[in-house]
Amino acid sequence: MDKRILRTMLNETDSFFKMLADSTRLRCLMLMQAEGELCVCELTHTLNLSQPKISRHLAHLREAGVLVARRNGTWMYYRINPDLQGWALDILQTTLNGVRKTEPFVSDQKILGAMANRPGFKCCS
Amino acid sequence: MDKRILRTMLNETDSFFKMLADSTRLRCLMLMQAEGELCVCELTHTLNLSQPKISRHLAHLREAGVLVARRNGTWMYYRINPDLQGWALDILQTTLNGVRKTEPFVSDQKILGAMANRPGFKCCS
DNA sequence: TAATTATATACGCTTGAACATATATATGGA
DNA sequence: TCCATATATATGTTCAAGCGTATATAATTA
Numbered sequence: 001m002d003k004r005i006l007r008t009m010l011n012e013t014d015s016f017f018k019m020l021a022d023s024t025r026l027r028c029l030m031l032m033q034a035e036g037e038l039c040v041c042e043l044t045h046t047l048n049l050s051q052p053k054i055s056r057h058l059a060h061l062r063e064a065g066v067l068v069a070r071r072n073g074t075w076m077y078y079r080i081n082p083d084l085q086g087w088a089l090d091i092l093q094t095t096l097n098g099v100r101k102t103e104p105f106v107s108d109q110k111i112l113g114a115m116a117n118r119p120g121f122k123c124c125s
Numbered sequence: 126m127d128k129r130i131l132r133t134m135l136n137e138t139d140s141f142f143k144m145l146a147d148s149t150r151l152r153c154l155m156l157m158q159a160e161g162e163l164c165v166c167e168l169t170h171t172l173n174l175s176q177p178k179i180s181r182h183l184a185h186l187r188e189a190g191v192l193v194a195r196r197n198g199t200w201m202y203y204r205i206n207p208d209l210q211g212w213a214l215d216i217l218q219t220t221l222n223g224v225r226k227t228e229p230f231v232s233d234q235k236i237l238g239a240m241a242n243r244p245g246f247k248c249c250s
Numbered sequence: 251t252a253a254t255t256a257t258a259t260a261c262g263c264t265t266g267a268a269c270a271t272a273t274a275t276a277t278g279g280a
Numbered sequence: 281t282c283c284a285t286a287t288a289t290a291t292g293t294t295c296a297a298g299c300g301t302a303t304a305t306a307a308t309t310a
Contacts, residue, residue, distance in 0.1 A: 012148065013148075013151060013220070013223075013224050013227070014145065014146055014148045017142050017145035017146040017151070020139065020142035020145075020146070021139055021142040021143040021145070021146040022139060022267090022268080023137065023138075023139045024268095026138060026139050026142070039286090039287095040287060040288095041285095041286070041287090050269095050270075050271090051286080051287070051288090052269095052270080052272095052288075052289080053268085053269075053270085054287095055288055056268085056269095056288085056289080057268095058287095058288095059288075059289085060267095071276090071277090071287095073278070073286090074276075074278070074285060074286045074287075075286070075287085076286080076287060085223060086223070087219050087222060087223025087224075090219050091216050091220065094212050094215050094216055094219065095138070095212065097212060098138075098210060098211070098212025098213070099138050099212075119286095147297090149298095164256090164257095165257060165258095166255095166257085175299090175300075176256080176257070176258090177257090177258075177259080177299095177301085177302095178298090178299075178300085179257095180257060180258055180259085181258085181298085181299095182298095183257095183258095184258075184259085196257095196306090196307090198256090198307065198308070199255060199256045199257075199306070199307050199308065200256070200257085200307095201256080201257060244256095
């Protein structure tokens with residue numbers, strides 16, 4: 001764990017909220033809260049934003065300890081850090097419940113659900 | 126209700142988190158979540174920050190619809206807007222539960238509790 | 251009306267964060 | 281080894297937001 005992580009790992013409570021205070025990051029987090037781990041290409045496709053923009057925001061979330069990552073081949077999968085403090089996990093779920101029927105979250109879920117050729121996606125199980 | 130309020134009144138979810146993403150604002154909100162309405166001088170004393178700084182942050186919170194205000198003589202009392210959406214109120218309470226035993230929130234509560242001459246404070250009932 | 255207290259706002263400055271674009275790195279397959 | 285795909289990072293710029301200081305407004309009391 002490097003210095004950047006130690007510096008920002010929720011030592012200060014408001015740094016957690018800073019991570020939620022950007023619409024791109026919040027949309028990514030809500031998708032992961034709803035769907036579990038997602039890779040960069042799924043988020044790039046779903047939010048229709050540039051790959052560097054998505055990657056940079058995911059890096060921020062990871063450095064802040066909000067996300068953890070796993071590599072599988074060329075794909076990087078990100079998911080919400082299960083070791084987040086309980087109140088932080090609660091807030092993510094409460095937020096999802098609060099926004100899941102509003103835009104842009106409805107559309108995001110829909111677009112992700114309709115995405116073809118998702119890596120690791122098993123059709124017909 | 127003026128244009129600024131309409132623009133920021135939680136039409137965008139992340140604007141709510143933007144309001145929580147500043148330590149001064151978060152400390153004020155946690156005190157109000159714990160204590161109910163508070164006036165500017167109580168917050169200025171408790172956080173040991175300049176009056177204009179506190180006032181400006183309270184104005185932001187009010188414009189965003191997170192706080193409502195009431196005047197009583199020369200004092201302005203602010204409190205969490207009871208008409209906030211349920212999920213937003215839940216998040217404030219969850220956050221308070223999560224941080225109430227950590228700094229700077231412990232000290233803030235202590236200093237406020239020990240403050241002398243609080244306006245509207247009835248000694249010996 | 252004048253003085254005092256409490257609060258709000260205006261101004262100029264600084265800084266951090268987000269952005270677009272370009273480029274680097276990493277993995278897997280031919 | 282070379283290429284293609286997926287992802288990460290670097291660079292320079294722009295802009296929003298916070299800050300301190302000064303000043304304005306509002307209510308109260310003399």
